[in-house]
Amino acid sequence: MNLIDFLRKSVENYGDKVAIIENDKKITFYQLHEEVKKFSNNLDVLNQEEIISLISENSISFIIAYLGIINSGKIVHLISPDISEINLFTQLKSSKSKNIICNQLMKNKISNFNSIKATIFDIEEILFKKNNKKIKFDTNEHAYLIYTSGTTSEPKGVIISHSMIEFTTKNIVKVLDYSNSDTDLLPLPLNHSFGLGCLHTSLYVGSTLVLLKNASNLEEILESLKKYKITTLAAIPATLTKILNFENEKIEDYFSQIRLIITNSTAIPKKTVIQFKEILKKGNLATYYGLTEASRSTFMIFDKNNHREESVGKCSPNVEIKIVNKEKNNLKLGDIYIKGENVIKKYWNNIEANKNIFENWLKTGDTGYFDEEGYLFLNGRSDEIINVGGEKVTPNEIEQTIKNIPGIDDVVAFGIKHEIFGQTIKLNVIKSKNSDIDKAQILSYCMKNLEKFKIPSKIDFVKNIPKTDYGKVKRFMLK
């Protein structure tokens, strides 16, 4: 069953039901399917291409374009609207994508990127093009491609197949009980595995998906819960923690009909879990552990009788996780490896990254351990990646950018604890002799050259950076 079959199934069963709501716009499953087919036909000018890049904020148009590209037998390369020029250049080069579909605003932005030579198409123009041709499309084993930060500065392309999507979606539905009677609120970006998994689930079970653009607009999230009679909400831990700043009575009222809040494995404060367990009278908070490369590998439902608030739960059905350590003991801290049909077979055009996959086991780069009842606890990353609110950042990328600023001799970037984001980025900077550069100038440079989640939250000017005799930074000594 491929992703388009999910939609076809829902058209057969609930054709006239509203599939997606975006502000005042609504589209039924039947209309969505028609628009998807039309979009695929209108892609005829790109018939020879295997990969098409798509950049858009959450919208019905995005979903039509996403499914339309897949329906035409091509692979969608999903890109965040916040992407920097250098990252876009790297991704296009690695993916070999020569065409970008995006909205007018993004088109204006990308047109100013001198290094980008791809052809840019306006999503609305493709949507509204009149084309009577009926084209027969090939099927493709793969559905989409997302780039995620690697242990080096080069982003890694993660290619997701239809069979992985089917496996993961069925696990989500089975464990979290999604059904066609749900109305799901999604304030998360659809260019990320978390948001996409929610979209796939809604298409599969035939529930209505309410899309929001901005997860920070807490009032809009809370109002939407009531307005659309929401039954499930997907939100990152930072959003949930901030919601707790509202009056308790008000929160309990807003969440009175919610049966499920799903969050992800970015460190969720224990206090937030405990408070939501109290708030949700008719439902549960749940989390999962996964990577783009191995989506939803565990699930944890924080029910009232389970006091493992810091666990990411048990393995998903038919997913195996092992802990590799000297003791050969899953109960002791070690490297986390995952195996299952949700795990990628290989990275996209990246021989180096493929070394992390051996005999179908993916080395995640995370460390953790199981308790005696099979609940997994995460400990951190075995490499140097900084996890800012679920976004993975490599220190090397930040350091290379900062080193381009005149007046800086050396710099090291590393993660520091943050109550809301889990981690944020700190820089220790050594100024050149006689340099009068200040922190605000460094930040301004970062704003122009890095995505916003990569902007440091703290900068210190230091006299030296601790290094080994081989010049490698002693990261454990940084503070």
Place this chain on the structure above:
Amino acid sequence: MTNEDESKEIIKNIFFEVFSNLDKNDFSWEKEQKDYENWDSFAQLNLITFAEAKFNISLTLEESIEIKSANDLLKTVERHLA
């Protein structure tokens, strides 16, 4: 230019740096977070970081969460500078 005028100018510039698509005519001291399309939690962090660097102050988590407009940021900064 008074100190308050200077602070206002700096904060206004911070907003234009963080929201690079913000048109000069669209800036308003009262405009709230929910009315900005790109004011997500990362942009919030960037605003606070810029203000801390420009004014050499340090905001608490509670203060940071409460900021929902340019005016809120101005008031918080002024409180620290007083």
